[in-house]
Amino acid sequence: MEFFASCPAGFEGLLADELRALGTPRVRPLHGQVGFEGKLADAYRVCLWSRLASRVVAILARVGARTADELYEGVSQIAWEDELVRTATISVDAHGTNSELRNTRFTALRTKDAIADRMAEMCGVRLATDPSQADLTVIVRLSRERAVIGIELAGEPLFHRDGQRKASLRESLRPDYAAALLATGGWYRLCRHQTPTLLVLGAGAAVLLAEAQAECDDRAPNLLRHRWGFESWLRHDEAVWFALLDEADERAEKAAKASTTANFFDVGANGIDATQLGAADVLLCCDLSRAADFAESSRELAQARSTVAALPLGSTLSVLGRDKSLGVALSLEPTREERIYLGADEGVLAAYELKEDIRQALxxxxxxxxxxxxxxxxxxxxxxxxxxxxxxxxxxxxxxxxxxxxxxxxxxxxxxxxxxxxxxxxxxxxxxxxxxxxxxxxxxxxxxxxxxxxxxxxxxxxxxxxxxxxxxxxxxxxxxxxxxRLRARGGSQYANRQVVRDSAAKKEKLALAAGAHLVDEGGLTFELNFSGGLDVGLFLDTRDIRARIREMTKTTVGSKRFLNLFAYTGSASCYAADGGAKYTTTVDLSRPYLEWAERNMERNGFGGPEHEYVQADVLSWVHEQRHTRNRWDLIYLDPPTFSNSSRMKSSSFDIQRDHVELLIDVSRLLTRAGSCVFCCNLRGFVPEREKLAKAGVELSDITDQTIPEDFLRNKRIHHCYIVRRCQPSAV
Missing domain, CATH: 3.30.750.80 (RNA methyltransferase domain (HRMD) like)
Structure with missing residues (x-):
């Protein structure tokens, strides 16, 4: 029979080694899985003993799948009446697409229909489907014009064990990742020695210790599982399965009588004393994969380094992390390295041998x-x-x-x-x-x-x-x-920002969110959040621009109406109000940032109906306002360099490409004596003055007057202009 065991990407080599150690015949590492051939007992043994496999699948057939009809026909030819228990509920798990079958749900539906129709025709029964609690899962793996059809033997994923059933990798170290970390460091080999020592460090320490203890005790990781997918498969051989269970029990009893004494240390919780370690057979496993931020990651790295310094020569270091930072810091080259994924992020599994004194921190x-x-x-x-x-x-x-x-x-x-x-x-x-x-x-x-x-x-x-x-x-x-900061790949101006608001803060309008603090600038007070996204809530390079807005507002005559476009957290609105603006309008696409802006205004004493907050796509809103009687004496315009937010009505915005149209629209919202302060942080920005002049828009460059002392090293941090209406130039 032919089988495959699936696994996380990057685990293929480790899983292949594990299957060979189990005596599995004809092992072939593939992408995201390891194929093998053998008897049913071989597949059962993998189900029972593998710590790295996610699922084990018995392949029933390979069928044509150029179209949905061809897939249906191929699945219908399989003798499902010889595979499925009549009373079982099934689900279909489909992966992969081609030019005709582009939706995995549709692929699963056509497969289910083919199975149900075959069973109805051959047995006179209509199979029940239950995607959430099915007795048996049918696997469909689509690649180009062919599909592999199989039966999933395990039922639930094999890494659902030891209380980790619903935990995600981000919340807790999954047991298969813990096993991979141990396997990379050769823990099973060390367990065969007299007195192996394991040190663990990182957020996944508890899972690592549990997995390591089970390996040392030679306990099958899935011995106590109560439910298996193959129990509703007609080819299931109960006698073979029970024989393997008995064998697993005997191995655990034999290991319990062995004289091996393993030592376990949680370095993060208790630290380590070099005198507690033996002369050899020491493995340090570091889970550096889930630090909340760089600061925490740096602290973990420093602790790992100090721990490594206490290890005897000949020890092994195994690291699960987002890169090889620890190896670089120690000037070590990995003896084994696997590129893996930590959720959607890339990561590394690496092992190092301490053959000589490591480079010491300076x-x-x-x-x-x-x-x-x-x-x-x-x-x-x-x-x-x-x-x-x-x-x-x-x-x-x-x-x-x-x-x-x-x-x-x-x-x-x-x-x-x-x-x-x-x-x-x-x-x-x-x-x-x-x-x-x-x-x-x-x-x-x-x-x-x-x-x-x-x-x-x-x-x-x-x-x-x-x-x-x-x-x-x-x-x-x-x-x-x-x-x-990552190199820009497009997205909204909010792509790297987030607002952290807990439930208690929502109850009290002006309450500070978790991680938020109050900071002064220019006689005003602003809420900043240091534990949120990329920006804290106040752009320091535009400090002098905000001060200029306050002074310009003071000298504005007439209605003293101020408009803040792409307002972010509304700091410019606060300055305008402080300068005497009678009415302010703050416009932004983000509701959380508008709420933040309103809190900033109200804490500084600028509340009331004369201060309005508009959630809208600014580009569309400005265009719409041209057709109303609304006009403003002073406008602040600070657009993003680029945005392709799905909430924008236009497909994308590029400040260099689109600034002429935007500035023309904004200029039409000014009173005749009004002016607009236009700020742009595209370093290579070049205004198209001729086109603007033809449309009656005048630009005065005041950039040099708006660069603060603390940004003088980088005078291209932003560009700033005063925009006014003028007589259109002749074409």
């Missing part, structure tokens, strides 16, 4: 009196540069009474990060709004490294920068937040 003395441990000697240059810029920037910020500012902006090319510091509000007590206080805070934003830079080296540099930033900027370690 102590770095800082001028503030602290000493930090860094991985790279070049990080000293970063530290000295940060100390210098911090000294100068702090003096400037105190003189100008600025509490939120940039300290470092990729001053050194190898350390391409931006670092900003935020002082807690002096104007408001955030505990009044449920805030936790604290501060100051720092945000360290990494610019995406060029493709030719080793990701692990970039990670190590960022980790060193994080270790240095906290003491230099006089910020608690837990109050430094890391943002990793």
């Amino acid at each position: 102590p770095l003395a800082l001028k503030c009196g602290s000493t930090v441990m860094v991985e790279l000697s070049s990080s000293e240059q970063f530290a000295r540069r940060l100390e210098k810029t911090w000294r100068l920037r702090r003096r400037w910020a105190r003189r100008e009474d600025i509490g939120a500012y940039r300290v470092y902006d990729a001053d050194l090319p190898d350390y391409a990060v931006a670092i900003e510091r935020f002082e807690p509000s002096k104007l408001m007590d955030e505990s009044k709004y449920g805030g936790t206080g604290g501060g100051p805070w720092a945000v360290l934003s990494e610019y995406a490294a060029p493709k030719e830079i080793d990701p692990a080296l970039a990670y190590t540099r960022l980790s060193d920068a994080l270790a240095i930033t906290a003491p230099v900027l006089e910020v608690a370690t837990g109050d430094v937040f890391v943002r990793q």
Whole structure:
């Protein structure tokens, strides 16, 4: 008979090794699965003993599947009356598409219909279907013009064991991933020695220890499973299955009598003392895959490194992570490496042998009196540069009474990060709004490294920068937040932002969300969120633009109506209101950001019906307003560089391509004496002045007047213009 065992992508080599160790004949690693041939007993043994397989499938036939009708005909030719228990419920699991069968649900439906029609014709029974609790699952694997049809033998996935039934990989380390980590480090081989020692580190420590103990005890991982898919399969051989169960029981009893004594240590919970370790047979398994953010990942990496330093030579290190950062930090080359997936993200399984003393972390003395441990000697240059810029920037910020500012902006090319510091509000007590206080805070934003830079080296540099930033900027370690910026691939201006609002905050309109704090700027107070998305809620490079809006509002005559387009969290609306705007209109596509803007306004004393908030696609809304009598004396326009949000009525927006049409539309919303402040952060932006002039739109470049002191190193951080209406130029 022919079978295949499916597994997570990247596990194929490990699973093939496991099946060979079980004596499985004719093993063939494939993509996402391992094929094998043999007797029914061989498939049963894989079901019972495999720790890495997800499912085991008995292949019944390969049929043509160029069209739905051909698939139906091929499935109908299978003698289902010889395969299925008459009273069983079935489900169909279909994977793969081709030019005709492009929907897996439809493929599953046609397969089910073919099976049901065959059973009705041959047996006079109508099979019941139950997708959620089926007795037996029929597998369809479609590839080009052929489909593999099989019976799933396990029932539920084999990794549903030991209380992990419904847990996802992001919530807890799945048992098959724990087993893969152990297999990569050779734990089963070590278990055959006299006194093996296992150290585990990371969020998946409990699952790793349970899986390792079961392997050491030679217990079949699925011995206690109560329900199997093959029980509703007519080819099931009960005598063969019970014989394998008896064999598994005997192996567990034999292992219990063996003299092997394994030692287990949870390093994360209890630490480790080198004197507790033997001279050899030591395996350290590190689960570095699910850190909530870079700061937590960096702390895990530092702990892993210090643990490795305590291991005796000859020990083995096995790591599950998103990259090979730990290996790079230790200057080790992997003895085995598997590229895998952690949910939708890429990851690495790697094993290392400690044959010689590892590279030690370097102590770095800082001028503030602290000493930090860094991985790279070049990080000293970063530290000295940060100390210098911090000294100068702090003096400037105190003189100008600025509490939120940039300290470092990729001053050194190898350390391409931006670092900003935020002082807690002096104007408001955030505990009044449920805030936790604290501060100051720092945000360290990494610019995406060029493709030719080793990701692990970039990670190590960022980790060193994080270790240095906290003491230099006089910020608690837990109050430094890391943002990793990726190279843009399109999407909405909100693609990398999120708003964290808990249920308690929703009950109280002005309550601060989890991770949110109050920070002052220009005599106003703003809510910032350091634990949310990519941006905290206030763009510091436009600080002087906001101040200019306040001054322009003061000198505006007439109705003093202000319009804020692509408003984000409404900081410009606050400045306009503070400058005397009688009416403000704040427009954005995002409802959460409009609510954030309203909280900012109300905390600063600008509430009431004269301040309105409009959730709309700004481009469409502006075009619609041209046909109304609504006009504004001052407009702030800060559009995204690019957006293809599904909520936009247009297919996409590109500021260079579309700015002429946008500025013409916006200019028509101005009163005759009105003006618009247009800000754009596309570095290479070039306005098409001739086209604008023909449409009666005048542009005055004020960029140089709007770059703050802390952004002077990067004068292309944004472009800023005053837009006014004028007489159209002659064509």
